[in-house]
Amino acid sequence: MYTNPIIYARLLINNRRVWIPCMILFCLCAITIAMQQSDKVETPISTQILQEFPYSSSHSMSYDEVKLLLDQLFDSETSLIDIQSIWNKLMEIWRQILTKFVRDACELCHQNDSYCYESIDIDRYIYYINGSFYPINEIKRPVGMGIYYYFDLKTLRSVNNSILPTDVSQCDYFHMIQLMMNVQIILHQSQIKYFLTKGTFIGVLRHHDVIPWDTDIDLFIPSSATQKILRSFRQLDTSSTKASLKTTAATATATAATTTTESSTARAAKDRPSFHNDLIVYRFKNIHRVTSYKIFSLRSPVVNRTNYRWPKIDIFPYEENSTHIYAYPKHHHNLGTMNYIAKSNVEPIYLRILGPLLVPSPRDLRLSLKAMIKLGRSNVFYACEGNTFLHRYNRGPTETWRVPCKELHNSYPFVKSVRNISTSLCFEELKFPHLNQSLSLYKYRCEEDLQRTL
Structure with a gap:
């Protein structure tokens, strides 16, 4: 109206x-x-956390859910069927973490991502690890298991310390892990038993990874498997390489001095699915006349005045009798030696965390350290010692530092361990104060606590 x-x-x-x-x-x-x-709109605090802790939350399980699975895995009341189900879930979350690592590393270090992906067969790698340690019966119940849940290549491999600096860049580290994955696949294909030793063994116990300032990976295999090693990899023809090495001697120093990004770019065009075909084994005797087998890729830069390349995997053979294993027990150094240790203290070997990987480790940690690390074995968790040899440059360091590990806690991640006396189970977490977050978690059956000073 x-x-x-x-x-x-x-x-x-x-x-x-x-x-x-x-x-x-x-x-x-x-x-x-x-x-x-x-x-x-993020607050300044949340923005700061994201800058320091740039991890993806795309995993199918949370950190706490994985921790609960590990508790159930080692619960004596858990049935074998449930253990197998839990194991499968852990394998799946590990696959997701490993896939993310490879994807991020390929994007960071290689111009052509597809070639990089094809050089790493994640499915085959997990197939062999899972097949070798799957709890198929009561006898094969897991001795230890864990996962490096929060593994971010850029963050974890960008830290450094002025006293014990790392000489391994993000892409150097990736190429070392890439090599290790392919070597593990071939060792499993050839049915060669192997486990960690030397500095790498210390690294997985102290850092759940390679020692941050270390530059190679060390493994033990039975001496009876050395012929399999030589058949499984291409052997280096030293007669044909010496001439080429002489012609490149003048440029070797310059090659070693180039940045990882440059060497990665140079290698990118060569990345093909035939990565396995480019792996070389080189039989080597060190200054103590200890034989080792160095495995490396033809894509990697040549080490100055040598026949091998870096990064590399050092494989040392050990002898055995009906009850014990050993390697040069009368030698008083740590270069591929091992005092007599009972097989029952080494086996069953079980999986340990090596960064984004899972690698076999001897069972009794204290006795294995005592047998393998002849020098400074009582201080490996208290005293952190620098490299006595720089593998990528084929020379000793200008200075060798040894400092209390606690002085490095703000520079590098360290493992903290707790033992439950009533259950005889040990639980480890990787701590890094800068991130205010546990990065990895690991649980294993332990007859005694491995004394640490963290």
């Missing part, structure tokens, strides 16, 4: 019962929209 809009407006203005509720409703809507927008 009020056709004139002006008259209609005046009536609304004069009628407070109408326009006051409308104004209140409008204000409530405006406040709600403002609050929703403010939720999308």
